[in-house]
Amino acid sequence: MNTPLSKREQIKELERQLANARARIPKHTIPPALMREIDELEEELAGLRSHVKEPPSLEERIQGMQQQLANARARMPQHDIPAALMSEIDELEEELAKLQALRDKT
DSSP, X not given: OOOOOOHHHHHHHHHHHHHHHHHTOOSSOOOHHHXXXXXXXXXXXHHHHHHOOSOOOHXXXXXXXXXXXXXXXXXXXXXXOOHHHHHHHHHHHHHHHHHHHHHHHO
8 A cells, every 4th residue: 555645745746857858858949748848847836835834944845946956957969068057057056056055064
């Protein structure tokens, strides 16, 4: 018998599904079905997060940031990397470094 997932577990699962969906975004035209899937996952995730009163743990924030960074890096073409993507990766790396430094202090 499957045990129902806690809100936190549901959030983690939705984050995983969303990361997988985002990783499937092609370099050019995004299929409408994929955009709908991403939108639906984001809406469901936002709804769940609004019901979770406690903020995510530092480790959860680090894991989420690592996943976002991996997703951004997966979108990098081999040549002519868009400036916006490089900027996104730089910002994610900076935020991840801050979170890891905060974790190392504790």
